[in-house]
Amino acid sequence: MVSRASVVRRFAAFALVPIALAASVLVTAPAAAAPPADPVPFPTDPGPSTEATIVDMLYTSALFGGEVPSATATTPYPSSGLQNQRDVTTAQIVLDAPELGPGEQMVTYCIDLETDTTIGVHYELGEWSEANVPNLPYVQWILDNYYPDNPAQPSTGSTAEKVRAVQGAIWYFTDQFVVSRFYPAERTAVRTIVEAAQAAVQNPTPTPPPLPTLTVELDADVPLVPGELYGAYAVGGSVTSSTIALNPGTEAYADEAGTLPVADGDAVPNGARLYLRYDPGVADQGFTLTAFGTVPAGNVFLYDGGNPPLQTAQKLILASDAPVPVRASAAIVPPESGTLRVNAVLAGDAAGDQSRIDLDVTCVDGTWELQRTFSIPARTPAGEFVLAELPNLVVGAECTIEQTDDGANAYATLTSSTIEPASVVIASDEVAEMTLTNVYAIPTPPTGSLAVDVTIAGDAAGAQSALDLTASCTIEGETIARDIPVAAGLTGTTTVATVTDLPVGAECDVVQTNDGRNADALITGTTILPASVSIVDAETSTITVTNTYAAPVPVVGTLQVDVTIAGTRAGAQSALALTATCVVGEAVVTRDITVPAAVTGTSTVATIPDLVPGTECSVTQSENGANATTVVTSTSIEPPVATIAAGQTSTIVVTNTYAAPAPRPTPPPSPTPAPTPGGLAGTGPEVAGAWVLALGLLALGGAAVLLEVRRRRSVTTRR
Structure with a gap:
C-alpha cells in the first residue's frame, strides 16, 4: 500500500525547448565532427520524464582545435600542447514544448564536446552541479554576460560568429578545448571571453541558480481498499497553482468524503489535498500536476533515455532565462496483487467472417467484485491473441468469463466454444490465464423451393401442343434459370417442375416462351400468378401458369346466286328452276333453287354459306320460265364456275332475256258453205269443234296450274 509521489523540477511531457546552442553539438570523430542534419533515426514520443526535445539547430559554424589536458580554469589560454586536433561544429540548439507560446523557445550551448545529439532527442532538467558542468562559476559568468543573454557581446561579428566564440569559451572550461593558433581570428575571439571570465570570477564556489518547484507528497501510508x-x-x-491531468480511469476528489470531484484539466491551488478512488481493475491510477516557472540560465538539460537504442546524448546548458513548465506526479502502487490475462483463439474456415464477440469478466473476493466487458471486433481474422490483461487484482480473487455474444451470423456458424480453464484464482505476482476458443464454419445457406404449376382450361383443353416455360431466380445480382418443357395434351392442373435448393430471399418468376397453340386449339388467355415469389427457408413457393384454349372457328366463304330478268317480256315469264352445285375434293353440295314467276330486274335467289375455301361452284338452269306469252331470247350464267375464297362471297349471275313470241300467219278465208236447211244446219259441226278446242285448252291450262313447283336440295358424295 505504497504511493509514488515525486518532487519534480522539470518540463512537462512533450516539452520541446528550443536551445540555441553555440557549441559543437556533436564531435563524433577525431576529424571534422559536425551536428547531424537529419533527425534522430529512432524517433519516439516524449516519455514521462521528458521536459524538452530538440527541434532545430541554428547559426552553424566551425572551430579547429584540440584538447589541452593540463589546462585548468585559471590557466592562461594555452598556445601549445593541443591534442586530437580536428574541426568541430558549433550551432544554436533549439528546444520546444507544447505548453510554450510563440517566442518562448529555449536556446542552449553544449558542454560535452565528445558526445553527439540531434533533432528529436528528448531531455530533462538535471541537477546543477560540478558533476554535470565543470567550472560552473566561469560558465555561469559567460552565460550572464554574452550572447544571447547580452546580445551586444561579443561586440563584433555575425550571430553565427558570436555563437561560435561563446561556445568555444564554454568548451575551454568544460572540455579543455583550445582553438588552434592557425586560426588567429577565431582563437582571439574565444581567448578574449576566457580571459574576461578568469578575471571576473574571484570566488569559484558555484552558486546554484534557483528553480521553480512543484511537489506532491502522500501524507500517510493509509490502507488501500478497493472502491x-x-x-x-x-x-x-x-x-501558486497547477493544472491536473488524470491518468485514464482515475477518479480524483478534493475532499476526504468524495463529494468534490476533480476533473481532468482543473486548476489545483498550492496547499490542496487530493484523494483517489482505488480500483484494482485500473492500471496506473494517478495524476500529473503542471505549472509554469522561470528557469534561469545555467541550468543543465540531460538526455532522458527516451530515444532507445541511443545510450547517451550531449549535455546542454540553458543560455538565457526561459519560462518552462514544471511537473509533479503521483500514482497508486497497488498492494500485493496478481494479473489476469484473457486470451482468444479464433479458428475454422469461417473465422474472420464472424460478428462482434462480447465477454464479461468477473473477479470476486469476498465483498470485493470486479466486472469488465471486453469485445473482439467483427471480422477479426483467425489466430491466437491476448484480448486483455487485468493487473492489480486482489490475491485470492476468483475470476470467471461469460461469453454474452458468440459472433455467429449468416456467414459464420459457431461449431464449438470453450473457455479454459472455467475459472482461475489470482496469485501474488503471477499472471493467471484464461483462453476463449471459438471455432467457426461456413454455414450451409438456407434454401427453399419453387414449384411451377400449369393449368389447362377451355373447350379445346387437351388439344394444345407442347409448352415451353423458363423459371428464373435472382439474388445478389446472380440469376439461376431453368427451362421447363411441358408435354402436349395436358388438362387440368399439373405440377410440371420443382426447382430445389434455391437461396432464401431469391426473387423468382416464370415466363412462357411457347404457349402450345395450334390449328385445333386457339389460345384465348394466359395468366401467370403470382408474377413473382420470394424464396422462403424450407418452404415451397408456387407460381401457376394458366392457359385457356378454344376450338378454332373455321374460316369459310359463301356462294350467292343472283337472277337477272331482262327483255320486253320481263315479268311475264313463268317460274325458273336452277341447281347450284359446289365441289371440293370428293365432296359435292347441290342446291335446287326455284325462282318465282314474274320477278323482274336482279334479285338474289339463293345463298349457300359455310363453304370451304377453294370450293368450285356452278349453276345450271333446268326451267327457263318460257310460256305461251313469253319466250327466252338468251340465257347467260357468269361466271361459269366461282371459286370460294375465305371470308368472301362469290356470286354467280343467271341472266334471262324474254320477249313476246312471234305472231302466227293469218289463214286464208274458207269458202262459204251452202246454206243448210233451217239456217243452222251448216254451222253445227263447226260450233262443236270450237268447243272441243276450248275444252282442250282449258284442260291444258289446268294441267299447268297443277304443275308442282318443287325445291330440292341434296348432297351427293362421290365415291
Whole structure:
C-alpha cells in the first residue's frame, strides 16, 4: 500500500525547448565532427520524464582545435600542447514544448564536446552541479554576460560568429578545448571571453541558480481498499497553482468524503489535498500536476533515455532565462496483487467472417467484485491473441468469463466454444490465464423451393401442343434459370417442375416462351400468378401458369346466286328452276333453287354459306320460265364456275332475256258453205269443234296450274 509521489523540477511531457546552442553539438570523430542534419533515426514520443526535445539547430559554424589536458580554469589560454586536433561544429540548439507560446523557445550551448545529439532527442532538467558542468562559476559568468543573454557581446561579428566564440569559451572550461593558433581570428575571439571570465570570477564556489518547484507528497501510508478513497496527496512547492491531468480511469476528489470531484484539466491551488478512488481493475491510477516557472540560465538539460537504442546524448546548458513548465506526479502502487490475462483463439474456415464477440469478466473476493466487458471486433481474422490483461487484482480473487455474444451470423456458424480453464484464482505476482476458443464454419445457406404449376382450361383443353416455360431466380445480382418443357395434351392442373435448393430471399418468376397453340386449339388467355415469389427457408413457393384454349372457328366463304330478268317480256315469264352445285375434293353440295314467276330486274335467289375455301361452284338452269306469252331470247350464267375464297362471297349471275313470241300467219278465208236447211244446219259441226278446242285448252291450262313447283336440295358424295 505504497504511493509514488515525486518532487519534480522539470518540463512537462512533450516539452520541446528550443536551445540555441553555440557549441559543437556533436564531435563524433577525431576529424571534422559536425551536428547531424537529419533527425534522430529512432524517433519516439516524449516519455514521462521528458521536459524538452530538440527541434532545430541554428547559426552553424566551425572551430579547429584540440584538447589541452593540463589546462585548468585559471590557466592562461594555452598556445601549445593541443591534442586530437580536428574541426568541430558549433550551432544554436533549439528546444520546444507544447505548453510554450510563440517566442518562448529555449536556446542552449553544449558542454560535452565528445558526445553527439540531434533533432528529436528528448531531455530533462538535471541537477546543477560540478558533476554535470565543470567550472560552473566561469560558465555561469559567460552565460550572464554574452550572447544571447547580452546580445551586444561579443561586440563584433555575425550571430553565427558570436555563437561560435561563446561556445568555444564554454568548451575551454568544460572540455579543455583550445582553438588552434592557425586560426588567429577565431582563437582571439574565444581567448578574449576566457580571459574576461578568469578575471571576473574571484570566488569559484558555484552558486546554484534557483528553480521553480512543484511537489506532491502522500501524507500517510493509509490502507488501500478497493472502491475506497486513498490519500491525501498534499500539493506544495513555489508555484501558486497547477493544472491536473488524470491518468485514464482515475477518479480524483478534493475532499476526504468524495463529494468534490476533480476533473481532468482543473486548476489545483498550492496547499490542496487530493484523494483517489482505488480500483484494482485500473492500471496506473494517478495524476500529473503542471505549472509554469522561470528557469534561469545555467541550468543543465540531460538526455532522458527516451530515444532507445541511443545510450547517451550531449549535455546542454540553458543560455538565457526561459519560462518552462514544471511537473509533479503521483500514482497508486497497488498492494500485493496478481494479473489476469484473457486470451482468444479464433479458428475454422469461417473465422474472420464472424460478428462482434462480447465477454464479461468477473473477479470476486469476498465483498470485493470486479466486472469488465471486453469485445473482439467483427471480422477479426483467425489466430491466437491476448484480448486483455487485468493487473492489480486482489490475491485470492476468483475470476470467471461469460461469453454474452458468440459472433455467429449468416456467414459464420459457431461449431464449438470453450473457455479454459472455467475459472482461475489470482496469485501474488503471477499472471493467471484464461483462453476463449471459438471455432467457426461456413454455414450451409438456407434454401427453399419453387414449384411451377400449369393449368389447362377451355373447350379445346387437351388439344394444345407442347409448352415451353423458363423459371428464373435472382439474388445478389446472380440469376439461376431453368427451362421447363411441358408435354402436349395436358388438362387440368399439373405440377410440371420443382426447382430445389434455391437461396432464401431469391426473387423468382416464370415466363412462357411457347404457349402450345395450334390449328385445333386457339389460345384465348394466359395468366401467370403470382408474377413473382420470394424464396422462403424450407418452404415451397408456387407460381401457376394458366392457359385457356378454344376450338378454332373455321374460316369459310359463301356462294350467292343472283337472277337477272331482262327483255320486253320481263315479268311475264313463268317460274325458273336452277341447281347450284359446289365441289371440293370428293365432296359435292347441290342446291335446287326455284325462282318465282314474274320477278323482274336482279334479285338474289339463293345463298349457300359455310363453304370451304377453294370450293368450285356452278349453276345450271333446268326451267327457263318460257310460256305461251313469253319466250327466252338468251340465257347467260357468269361466271361459269366461282371459286370460294375465305371470308368472301362469290356470286354467280343467271341472266334471262324474254320477249313476246312471234305472231302466227293469218289463214286464208274458207269458202262459204251452202246454206243448210233451217239456217243452222251448216254451222253445227263447226260450233262443236270450237268447243272441243276450248275444252282442250282449258284442260291444258289446268294441267299447268297443277304443275308442282318443287325445291330440292341434296348432297351427293362421290365415291
